[in-house]
Amino acid sequence: xxxxxxxxxxxxDKIMSRALDQWGFEGQITKTFEECSELKNALRRxxxxxxxxxxxxxxxxxxxxxxxxxxxxxxxxxxxxxINRKLSRxxxxxxxxxxxxxx
Ligand SMILES: [Mg+2]
Numbered sequence: 001x002x003x004x005x006x007x008x009x010x011x012x013d014k015i016m017s018r019a020l021d022q023w024g025f026e027g028q029i030t031k032t033f034e035e036c037s038e039l040k041n042a043l044r045r046x047x048x049x050x051x052x053x054x055x056x057x058x059x060x061x062x063x064x065x066x067x068x069x070x071x072x073x074x075x076x077x078x079x080x081x082x083i084n085r086k087l088s089r090x091x092x093x094x095x096x097x098x099x100x101x102x103x
Pocket of ligand 1: 035038039058059062
């Protein structure tokens with residue numbers, strides 16, 4: 001069985017559309033809150049040595065799926081453009097500071 005990542009871009013878009021159609025945008029916003037909270041909690045446990053990599057990986061995947069649905073809703077190209085803009089900013093900052101934050 002193919003994973004989400006192995007699916008083609010058009011399959012991915014179809015799944016995003018179906019999820020939004022079935023559960024609605026408002027429902028997916030609520031689900032995004034839940035998944036972000038689960039990732040935050042998994043990272044907190046991981047930082048304390050109480051969670052394994054697999055738990056964090058699962059929660060990262062959940063958040064990425066929800067973020068993909070939001071990108072699909074708001075416009076995937078707009079989000080890609082913003083990611084590129086922000087990564088360029090991060091790249092510039094890498095040589096400027098020893099700040100420990102990423103984005
Ligand atoms: Mg989750």
